[in-house]
Amino acid sequence: MPVAPTIPLHRAESPVPGPPRLVELPNGTPVWLVTRYDEVHQVLTDPRFGRSPIHEPGTSPVVDSPSLLDSREAIGQQDGDAHLRLRRAVGRAFTPRSVEHMRPWVTAVVDGLLDGLVEKGSPADLVTDYALPLPCTVIHRLLAVDDVPIERLLHWAEHAFAESAAAREEGDRARCELTAFTAELITERRGTPGDDVVSSIVQAADGEGGIPEAALVNLIATMIVGGHDTTMTMLSNSLVYLLTEQPAAWARLGGDEQGAAVLTERLLHLIPLNDHEERPGRLLAATEDIRLGGMTIRSGEFVATDRVAANRDPEAFPGNPHADLFSPLPKPSLVFGAGRHYCLGTWLARAELQLALHRLAARLPALRLTLTADDIVWRRGTVSRSPLHLPAAW
Ligand code: HEM
Secondary structure (H helix, E strand, O other): OOOOOOOOHHHOOOOOOOOOEEEEOOOOOEEEEEOOHHHHHHHHHOOOEEOHHHHOOOOOOOOOOOOHHHOOOOHHHOOHHHHHHHHHHHHHHHOHHHHHHHHHHHHHHHHHHHHHHHHHOOOEEOHHHHHOHHHHHHHHHHHOOOOOOHHHHHHHHHHHOEOOOOOHHHHHHHHHHHHHHHHHHHHHHHHOOOOOHHHHHHHHHHHHOOOOHHHHHHHHHHHHHHHHHHHHHHHHHHHHHHHHHOHHHHHHHOOOHHHHHHHHHHHHHHOOOOOOOOOOOEEEEEOOOEEEOOEEEOOOOEEEEOHHHHHOOOOOOOOOOOOOOOOOOOOOOOOOOOHHHOOOOHHHHHHHHHHHHHHHHHHOOOOEEOOOHHHOOEEOOEOOOEEOOOEEEO
């Protein structure tokens, strides 16, 4: 039987925003699905919704095939002081100001890749020649792991974030390797610190005290493999959208640097990272009875915050989201989360995406994909979905 083509992510369906409702995760765990902007925001910013209770002894696992992000040591699973200590350790590495300092060399990385594209000549693959090497080069240089073979890092990334139970054994093996590599890296940088982000996190964590080594290893491993995956996915999917459906925006983008920043925000808001079939969003647990959207969530019950549905909530974002990509959003998007766990890589991801999109459109205004959206082969089975290849010509 022919397999239906997977639609581009900006067209992927999400639940219609409404009051919290009880659903089941694929393994049968009941959760309250939260889909409206205000309520997703409320859950993410209300400390009475916790993450650590999900891992308390005796609680059944909420997912069958836990990824690196589901580990009880992961920063995203911590509450209170344990979480604050980890965030302080990452400290100033990715603040708006430190990212502003990185901008010239990120620009140089973008331009180097563009020179390579032009030199090689049309046609090219926008994933392997641009969207993938850009964030890999940036994060691997920042962490000073750029001497590790890229195939090895990509193999780990694919398995660290795997959501499907398929190839479980291989996934477990890859995660073990990544953990062992990271533990060794931490020991090495502790002994001989450099001016890289791993050294600065390790020093800050040791100075801070009280951070379990396993949590530090998970944090740095997540950055090694996660620092590129999200940005690569966003960039590839943004290119699919712009080049197949928004020719006028593409034409304007190259000549409008300020507009590129607004457009990037819109793209981040509009295009999900995945079609989240396995789980509907970040899971939290109520630590007391809490009123939410007219319902009572009982202490101990789970909620799943569907950021994709919330970002499409017409109450918060009225009008056609595809109509004017150069107008600022009326409210902050939830794409990077909200509250205490707000993404630490936000400013870096934004800078990379703005520069990559603006400079590519300026350099190659006649760029076009040489396949239709229906013919795209997708990378699937992890926390993100993106095209495996994007053949293009100019
Ligand atoms: C387009 C790119 C990205 C998107 C859409 C994204 C999205 C997110 C979201 C939604 C969260 C919070 C989830 C929650 O409530 O627990 C998060 C957390 C985080 N992100 Fe990102 N991210 C991106 C890029 C990056 C990059 C490049 C880095 C590394 C440099 C990074 C590092 C982190 C870290 C360390 C956390 C954990 C924060 C915490 O739990 O306190 N992210 N990200």
